[in-house]
């Protein structure tokens with residue numbers, strides 16, 4: 358491992374854009390299929406990996422959703438999240454705000470209580486056994502109806518203390534943020550933080566980003582680097598200290614490139630961009646590996662990576678005291694490695 362890679366792995370960091378369902382490694386998929394008596398179409402890990410050949414978001418989602426059939430019980434959801442948290446620990450993660458997609462499970466008659474019960478158990482265990490604070494963000498699937506999203510939000514209220522915020526993911530095409538304005542307004546009134554996916558290079562990307570910033574008034578944006586096309590929106594995001602959860606390796610799968618230029622442009626302008634793994638089992642890179650890949654692509658140094666880690670805490674939904682403590686930990690880590698931070 359290079360010095361820069363070792364620095365990236367050891368850097369204390371928060372992961373803010375991680376879909377728990379996207380951490381299903383082929384080995385665990387087979388284990389869960391056997392446990393639940395499900396016959397998979399593929400017979401080996403290699404065959405499963407061979408299906409991970411995506412050209413865009415739609416081709417990814419076509420592989421992603423069917424794989425979830427192996428998730429049936431609270432134990433299955435626990436085991437999935439726990440496997441991720443063990444990997445996260447190796448990658449220097451000390452705080453994780455993890456997306457989950459209840460509708461991908463309740464729509465195939467798996468109870469909401471099994472999904473959140475299993476995930477929550479892993480989150481509590483992570484704090485006790487790994488020293489990782491782990492929170493859950495409920496994501497609505499934007500290709501389902503607004504009514505289904507609202508019903509899911511109502512069902513989630515019973516578990517409010519286990520959920521830090523709500524998000525919006527899946528296929529953005531023909532499913533603009535405005536479709537869910539009422540759902541997000543209700544979620545905000547219930548005290549949830551708000552975030553939404555603004556996927557890369559979608560039709561109407563910049564209009565959707567404007568809507569999310571000005572009308573929905575989210576607390577964070579997932580992806581969203583098309584904002585560089587509109588300097589007025591960049592200025593607004595900077596003024597609000599809004600976080601962007603970028604996923605360079607994921608970008609290189611669903612578009613032609615990592616979008617390193619956009620990420621670095623925003624970083625240099627002082628916008629709170631962060632680096633995350635999105636669906637690491639499918640894109641073959643966990644969070645520290647995303648730091649390393651972006652650094653290699655864009656020529657970033659240790660100080661840049663430390664700034665990205667500081668951004669990850671500043672864009673998190675931790676309390677100010679805990680956020681400041683983690684930022685200090687990054688500064689200490691940089692100083693120990695002889696890295697001076699400009700900002």
Ligand SMILES: [Zn+2]
Pocket residue numbers: 374376526554579635
């Ligand atoms: Zn995502």
